Amino acid sequence: MRTRAASRGGNHLRLSVRELAKDEALGGAEHGAHLFAKAIPLLAASRETGPVFLDFDGIALATASYLRESVLALRDYCRRNRPEVQVVVANACPVVLEELEFLLTRLRDAMTVCRLDQRGRASEPKVIGVLDEKQAVTLHAVLELGGADASTLTRKFKSEKITTTGWNNRLAGLADKGILIESRRGKSKLYKPIVEGLVYGS
Amino acid sequence: MDFALIDDILPDAHSFEPSRLRAILASTPATRIGPLVEYVYLRARMPENLPDLGALPPSGPVHALIRTFRLRRFANMPNSSAIDAESVEFFWIPPNREAVTAPAWTAFRKRFQNGAEESGFTKLVAQGLTGALDEMASNVLQHSRASKTGIAGYRWAQGEFEYLVADAGEGVLNSLRRHEDYRTLDDAGIALRTALADGESRFGRNSGHGNGFRPVFSSLMNVGGQLRFRSNDQRLEIEGVTPTLSKGTLHQASFYGGVLISVLSTSKSA
Numbered sequence A: 001m002r003t004r005a006a007s008r009g010g011n012h013l014r015l016s017v018r019e020l021a022k023d024e025a026l027g028g029a030e031h032g033a034h035l036f037a038k039a040i041p042l043l044a045a046s047r048e049t050g051p052v053f054l055d056f057d058g059i060a061l062a063t064a065s066y067l068r069e070s071v072l073a074l075r076d077y078c079r080r081n082r083p084e085v086q087v088v089v090a091n092a093c094p095v096v097l098e099e100l101e102f103l104l105t106r107l108r109d110a111m112t113v114c115r116l117d118q119r120g121r122a123s124e125p126k127v128i129g130v131l132d133e134k135q136a137v138t139l140h141a142v143l144e145l146g147g148a149d150a151s152t153l154t155r156k157f158k159s160e161k162i163t164t165t166g167w168n169n170r171l172a173g174l175a176d177k178g179i180l181i182e183s184r185r186g187k188s189k190l191y192k193p194i195v196e197g198l199v200y201g202s
Numbered sequence B: 001m002d003f004a005l006i007d008d009i010l011p012d013a014h015s016f017e018p019s020r021l022r023a024i025l026a027s028t029p030a031t032r033i034g035p036l037v038e039y040v041y042l043r044a045r046m047p048e049n050l051p052d053l054g055a056l057p058p059s060g061p062v063h064a065l066i067r068t069f070r071l072r073r074f075a076n077m078p079n080s081s082a083i084d085a086e087s088v089e090f091f092w093i094p095p096n097r098e099a100v101t102a103p104a105w106t107a108f109r110k111r112f113q114n115g116a117e118e119s120g121f122t123k124l125v126a127q128g129l130t131g132a133l134d135e136m137a138s139n140v141l142q143h144s145r146a147s148k149t150g151i152a153g154y155r156w157a158q159g160e161f162e163y164l165v166a167d168a169g170e171g172v173l174n175s176l177r178r179h180e181d182y183r184t185l186d187d188a189g190i191a192l193r194t195a196l197a198d199g200e201s202r203f204g205r206n207s208g209h210g211n212g213f214r215p216v217f218s219s220l221m222n223v224g225g226q227l228r229f230r231s232n233d234q235r236l237e238i239e240g241v242t243p244t245l246s247k248g249t250l251h252q253a254s255f256y257g258g259v260l261i262s263v264l265s266t267s268k269s270a
Helices: A017-021 A029-045 A064-081 A094-106 A133-145 A150-156 A164-176 B003-015 B018-026 B033-043 B060-071 B103-118 B123-143 B171-176 B188-196 B214-218
Strands: A006-009 A012-016 A050-055 A085-090 A110-116 A122-129 A180-185 A188-193 B088-092 B151-157 B160-167 B224-241 B249-266
Touching: A012 A017, A012 A029, A017 A029, A017 A050, A029 A064, A029 B123, A050 A064, A050 A110, A064 A085, A064 A094, A064 A110, A064 B123, A085 A122, A094 A110, A094 A122, A133 A150, A133 A164, A133 A188, A150 A164, A150 A188, A164 A180, A164 A188, B003 B018, B003 B033, B003 B249, B033 B060, B033 B088, B033 B151, B033 B160, B033 B249, B060 B088, B060 B151, B088 B103, B103 B123, B103 B151, B103 B160, B123 B151, B123 B160, B123 B214, B123 B249, B171 B188, B171 B224, B171 B249, B188 B224, B188 B249
Parallel strands: A012 A050, A050 A085, A085 A110
Antiparallel strands: A006 A012, A110 A122, A180 A188, B088 B151, B151 B160, B160 B249, B224 B249
């Protein structure tokens, strides 16, 4: 299914929030839930893996309630039903980014945002919100290596005295947030940043 | 009809001769929608003491409110797709999640936003005010337990834009107390102030809910505002440019069963 609301850029799915919501100012939990309901069939019909970009181009504002019921709900939906895709917020204006960061900070949560051009090339990817200290250490380790599995992290960061299971749990937690994406490598799972060049913190 | 009259006269309405009360009300026709709706919803609790809506001196807001009350509920509202702002307009709030996307409500939101722009605000401010409307309407739906009583309205004139959202539901104190985080709360004033703060909601503290009033304040950044929040026997008022909750003052007031949010915003050029 390819509409103006959903398009393929590069090899990823892009969902235009402007087209789905038919508005530029997005407020209210119910409107957010409506966007969620519209996006689900598009996600279900797609075969792409990796990031699904929720493109906020043309959106002037979105309230925290709206973002909770749309963006975070979609991320949770993917985690449960389409773990091979991760929701990334793209082209959000400062007002929307500020509201999203506010919400994520309140929830002690984090997710990935970036810019996305017409050809589907992502740039300026970063993690916004809050990661706990353990997840932050894990993310920095993965970013440093460009991708890693739990065994590699256990070996490389011996001094941290974290078991492979411990690293695995942390990596899975970051995947749940849509920050890392996992792929099979033999018996282990390899985790990579959802968008190349991802940064977190200053 | 203004807030001063409501605050000064209504608590003692029972002690006035009906003719005297009518004379007082006749001397101040309703030009603002906030005091008018507050009066009408307060009156519902003491109809024997106060003249009804039809007996108030005629004005644009009175006529518009009478029209809306005659339609009685959301489903009866005209299914107009017109987006040009009226000078004053009321609309029953969608009583359920599905109705929020009804074309009639979508068109009302557009007229609301266009009214704000017509009054002199930038498109961004007008969009912010519309976001605040969405949040307040959503609050009625989620928290009032009487969503069919929910009403929204706007009025604009050059340099000022007024809006309100009101319901006759269970009020802030009872709503918050539904969650164990607030079960010991017994003061309507503290409840009102709590509900207005970020992250406080009957769904529990920091549940990701309870941020609905944030757009009410953020939409007034660098904008002059007069805000009035009513619930139970309390009113919380804030006035000034870039109003914030910390600047709010609480006062005892006549019992208002439900929640009312009244906002008058003024552009700098006014």
